[in-house]
Amino acid sequence: MNVTGHTRGSASIRDVAAAAGVSYQTVSRVINGHASVKQSTRERVLAAIDELGFRRNATALALARGRSRAVTVLTANTTHYGYASILQGVEEAARAAGYSVGVGVLESADEAAVTVEVQRAADAGGGLIVIAYDPAGVRALEAVPAGLPVVGVVETPASDPTGDRPWVWTDDRKAAYEMTRHLLSLGHETVHYVAIPSSTRRTSARTDGWRQAVQEAGAPEPPPLQGGWGPAGGHAAGLELARDPSVTAVLCGNDDLALGVLRALHEAGRPVPGEVSVAGFDDAPHSAYLTPSLTTVRLDFTGLGRAAFALLHGVLEESAPVAPRPVSVPELVVRESSGRPPA
Amino acid sequence: MNVTGHTRGSASIRDVAAAAGVSYQTVSRVINGHASVKQSTRERVLAAIDELGFRRNATALALARGRSRAVTVLTANTTHYGYASILQGVEEAARAAGYSVGVGVLESADEAAVTVEVQRAADAGGGLIVIAYDPAGVRALEAVPAGLPVVGVVETPASDPTGDRPWVWTDDRKAAYEMTRHLLSLGHETVHYVAIPSSTRRTSARTDGWRQAVQEAGAPEPPPLQGGWGPAGGHAAGLELARDPSVTAVLCGNDDLALGVLRALHEAGRPVPGEVSVAGFDDAPHSAYLTPSLTTVRLDFTGLGRAAFALLHGVLEESAPVAPRPVSVPELVVRESSGRPPA
DNA sequence: ACCGCGAGTGTGACCGGTCACATTCATCCC
DNA sequence: GGGATGAATGTGACCGGTCACACTCGCGGT
Structure with a gap:
């Protein structure tokens, strides 16, 4: 069944090249929209791509390009409203920047368990965003090996125990x-x-x-x-x-x-x-x-998530390193549950 | 600063090999806990690993091994309780199986936007879990290119428009x-x-x-x-x-x-x-x-998430393909808000 | 003395892309 | 006519691991 003999169906760039009668490099040019490919060649390659159902292997691409465009969010829970919103914010910003986002749940605040989880996230590649609102998260932030790009979402900068890393927070x-x-x-x-x-x-x-x-x-x-x-x-x-x-x-x-x-x-x-x-x-x-x-x-939790990503993005791309700053001014919403004390 | 000249700090297996005076293959054996490495050699390698701060590159590993051990969850929202719980369940099961999980949010139900998002998720590699409770999700499930391993979390199997793919549901x-x-x-x-x-x-x-x-x-x-x-x-x-x-x-x-x-x-x-x-x-x-x-x-949303992963896992590993089945029996919880009608 | 064997180690190719550079060939200009 | 130019394409190395295989020992059996 498996004509190409490959791992899982998908044809490689060289299979396409063979089918189209060109070199793999030309295929690479086509899929990257490089200008100097003759129109007729391009069409032939495109046809081959279509016919073989070729889709570019993300892993190989990441390896060749050197960087993975991925961030992992480490959190104690995805269910809690605040956490979920931060995650959503990160995803939003990441998507806009062409990054993919992973999630790791810190099931227990136990030192060893947290370390394992951080390790896993670390070798997933890319940067790390740690939601450090709770003991598990704080411990995770501490356990991040030095040299790994990481941003913490913390309660307040003053209470942050790992002072030498970027973070975001609301006041x-x-x-x-x-x-x-x-x-x-x-x-x-x-x-x-x-x-x-x-x-x-x-x-x-x-x-x-x-x-x-x-x-x-x-x-x-x-x-x-x-x-x-x-x-x-x-x-x-x-x-x-x-x-x-x-x-x-x-x-x-x-x-x-x-x-x-x-x-x-x-x-x-x-x-x-x-x-x-x-x-x-x-x-x-x-x-x-x-x-x-x-x-x-x-x-503004989603704003917080977006800011966390922006910060990490700055670190990863080595562009202008965005300075950590409080992200938003919390706003009082007065409703029915508060009022004057009984006379 | 960057001694090895590598992309981002981390030393490669060959750097370690050089530092320890062995071949890269021996280093590979050590990090994989292979038996036949002399104790003294192993220690030397371990020391070098430690000194250079070596950490195994996940991307290269995935490429070499052939498979990526990753799943991506596609959902319209991470904030909604049910969705968030499913995600949590998937993560839980995935973690136990050594998989990493990614999230993609379907911001709009718009055909084109959904397709783009599915594409992104598809070339993130690994399998796909689509939460198809809403129009955006259903459309996403439809847009998944054939041949890609995918599991849908659907309302009911009968209402599933893409009948030839595995899915999970509650009744x-x-x-x-x-x-x-x-x-x-x-x-x-x-x-x-x-x-x-x-x-x-x-x-x-x-x-x-x-x-x-x-x-x-x-x-x-x-x-x-x-x-x-x-x-x-x-x-x-x-x-x-x-x-x-x-x-x-x-x-x-x-x-x-x-x-x-x-x-x-x-x-x-x-x-x-x-x-x-x-x-x-x-x-x-x-x-x-x-x-x-x-x-x-x-x-049982988290149970649903776990089941979705189990199903996908079966497909990905080509082991016994788990048969789709309703995952849990919903349970009535009667509380104060219901009672007899007024007389 | 010779062979077999297994422990310990090294070599080359490969995964599927990209990059830097080399090559071919038609065209243009003096 | 000959070299410069540039468009279109191909070649080899490389990213950082793994795998299959080959090699070198030291040792025990016959």
Whole structure:
């Protein structure tokens, strides 16, 4: 069946050459649209290509050309809204630049597992984009062997443990600060905080922003609750907060957490925003449609992804190395879930 | 700086060989863990590898070995919960099998654009997995050139227009049927349906299942509303349904639509499930935490992704070709948003 | 002393393209 | 008429690995 005797169907450039009665180089010229090929020859080659179903082997091309035009995105999860949006942004920019994108999921934050995964991504060739919002990601960023082109998507540059590499970020600290101030300005005595897992040993940017606002206002500073990533964690934290009648405002590390808190408050019979105000972080697509709709901070995740790619692209192509900078200014979105405290 | 004169830092197998005073073949043996290498030699090579920071070039390896161990997932969106979960499932299975996974986003359903994207994915090498739940995906599946290993993730096999290729699916038709019957069994006179965009010219599997149940029950069959993919579409459809006092049960094509419907009913002052029951499809992670929590159908998306990869893997490795089969039985999850109709 | 054998190592070709350079041949110009 | 010019095409090496095979030992068996 396999006429050419090749691995998998596809004919090579030399098969085409033979069929068209020219040299392989002429075929190469044709498929690259090189000018100096006689019209009649070109047509003959094109016909042969068509007949043999030739398609240029990407692997060989990458090897010959020297560079692979590929980036791999390393992330703890593809399902989480923020992560998925970053990935989408990277893909968008990569596609525009003619790059292909790969994904690697960091299944566990375990040192060894992460290292293996980074290795795999590394020998996939091309550059690396690591989403380092969580422990697994941060560890992955650390595990990237020196000399490999990599860009980290981090919470904040200050908290980045691998200071000598490019990164992109949004100003989460400022956003959390602003949101906390907003809640305080509504008249709340203080604002409680339900945290996402911090990406580093130290505290997170969002936590910092919240703390700063609370301290500046001279308000009491309740210990942040750990909520994990999903609504389940938020729910647990929410039940705890609901028990404390002094709680009137809760800021959550992301919208999923906020959803869990909302639900817990509902179950505990504490109306939102009547008794308690709740705010989230991320502006996930469903947040506007919750009841009550969620006050939150809008982050431009796809923009972040695009910026990450742009940065990496600069490194890979050795063109003007784009300077790392905060990518976007998070925007407060005030909806129904926040309001004045009960009189 | 660049001692070896190579493209990008990394030393080749021959550089290592020179440094260790052996032939390149011996180096190859060492990095492949071949047995017959003298211990002392092995150590010398390993030392050289370490010193030069050698890492094996994936491109060259793929070329030499003949096959690339890569799959590309083509999808209209990475952000949507179901799609993202399928991707995650594919990645999981691919990783376990030593494959790398790429992503291509189909930005528009436009014929030409889709073709371009398929081309790109095709010459990325390896196999293809196309998520064909929507028009863009279906078109992509159609545009895959013959002879390319591809697996489609489709709504239902019957509605698959390219019948000669392997595919995976969940039995959405049955799931919609069951859910509709469930709602009818609660005493609702009929069930209205808010549809996701159908993947084909014809009607979709979910719509079919709904229709069948309604017809079997001899209930009136209201025309399905088109809702799009996101909560916004559901919201619009919901507002329309809210105006009709005879509406007491609404089945939605996915959970996002259901969320929009829920919101619309709330705005219209129609309590759920007091006056209207609402059911979704997918069991997205937030659906359990909505208020009211959402009755829905749980689909095993990651399992679907894993199955898609398994199928493709079988094709690629030419081992026992796994037979296409429905991957999982969707499961009804009854929560607060559904109940008896008002008396 | 000779052969066989297996451990340890090296050589050449190859995967499927690209690149740099060489070649052929018609044309143009002085 | 002869060299310069340039269009059209071919040749060889190369990218960085792998594979198939050949080679060189040292050693044991007969």
